[in-house]
Amino acid sequence: MIRITDRTLSCLDDVPPDVPSLSRFLEFLIEMDADAIELSEKMYRLLSPLPPYSSYVLQIGQVSDITKFPDIPRFVCRNAPAGSNDKIRTEILLNDIRESYTIARYAECAKLRICGLDDMLTGDYLRTFGHLKECFRGDIEFCPANGFHCAAALAAEWVLSGTGTDIVTSFGGVGGFAPTEELIIILRVQRLRKAGKTYEFFPEMAELLRKITGQVVRPNKPVIGERIFHVESGIHVDGIAKQPKCYEPFPPEVVGLTRKVVIGKHSGAQSVLIKLEELGLTCDKTFIPVILERVKQTSAEKNGALTNQEFIEIVRGCRS
Incomplete structure (x- = not known):
């Protein structure tokens, strides 16, 4: 089963705190059927009480912060040490494929999230995928960055190649990650994810994101660009x-x-x-x-x- 974690709301700490718009955006994320929705501590406090949903993930700054949020079942923490807590996933940043060897340092972590690797498609990405899996045999998530404008392709290749099933994305590519909507449609076309589901709310969702962030969605942007058809x-x-x-x-x-x-x-x-x-x-x-x-x-x-x-x-x- 392919699992998508949407991290859009954990990337919006610097936007004006428009709570009604953010709350509505959260409702759209739930309607989009992401398998998990990630929030920052700021967004958690702004949007609480959270609407009922199967799986929320909270981004925390240090391991000890989990005691502040007894109602959250899962956490992600940058560079958290191995064995910190079974609720915590360690997030590491690999700026490019030359740093992929550093994953060996986290071999004892039960859960790992790899962020970055923008340049992987410029080389033998399948070989790099294999190297990552060989070095880390635990529960691994991949969150490709979009510096080379190919994060959606990397996310899709990760799951289509059979390398992994867990992907982390953001709607509209907010924060510089693979766009959730693009991966969802790729998987839908491949009949690997809810082939009959439609997303008529995407234009409204994209407009709401523009209102929240102040960033205009390009008219030719895949999936949500207003002129793509x-x-x-x-x-x-x-x-x-x-x-x-x-x-x-x-x-x-x-x-x-x-x-x-x-x-x-x-x-x-x-x-x-x-x-x-x-x-x-x-x-x-x-x-x-x-x-x-x-x-x-x-x-x-x-x-x-x-x-x-x-x-x-x-x-x-x-x-x-």
């Missing part, structure tokens, strides 16, 4: 109209988005026909080449895609 290229529009599965790894409805044909300088005749139907416009097909030419010209002049109103005006001008 916008299509302009003529051949792609034609292909998607015929067989979406050849171009889209999952339907837009799964993540609460919709497919949109964008009209611009890369559009083709099929794009024009689809946009006409979308807007409820009728037009003799003999006008399509003329409309397409004017679309391309207007798009080049404004250096961008056309709005629906601009397209409507072009169609009206060609019909008159």
Whole structure:
């Protein structure tokens, strides 16, 4: 069984304490079905009493802090010594693969979390995975960092290769980790995790994260970017109209988005026909080449895609 721990709330100590927004975000995390939700001590105090959930994890600064939180069953502590407490998982940071040998120092730990290893995909990552497993035979979690913008791929390879089953991520990649939503969708597509579940709340969740952190989600960000299902290229529009599965790894409805044909300088005749139907416009097909030419010209002049109103005006001008 693949287990995902979402650590988003343990990365938000520096944001303004907007308790209603943070509480709502926690509700979304629960709805997302992460196997465990990690909080910092600050977030724990802000959000208590916590809503009922199967597994919370608390990030603590030192081993003795566990006595302050009798209601929390699991903890994670950076560089905690072996044998500290069976409730505590030791977290270590490996900045790059050259430091992987240091894992041997923690061989006596029953539970270990490895963070970092941004650069693993630049080399023989499967060999490194094997080395980590060989050096540490206990309960191991992997929390890949995203300095090389490939943490989601590393997280997926960790579980798909059979190396391990426990992954630590954060929604939207907050804190510089693998994005939870990307790993969830990868596993869903592979039919390894809740293949029938949908996540229509992702856009609202992404907007809430923007409100909490002040950081805008890129429109082309995988899974939660608002424009990832916008299509302009003529051949792609034609292909998607015929067989979406050849171009889209999952339907837009799964993540609460919709497919949109964008009209611009890369559009083709099929794009024009689809946009006409979308807007409820009728037009003799003999006008399509003329409309397409004017679309391309207007798009080049404004250096961008056309709005629906601009397209409507072009169609009206060609019909008159």
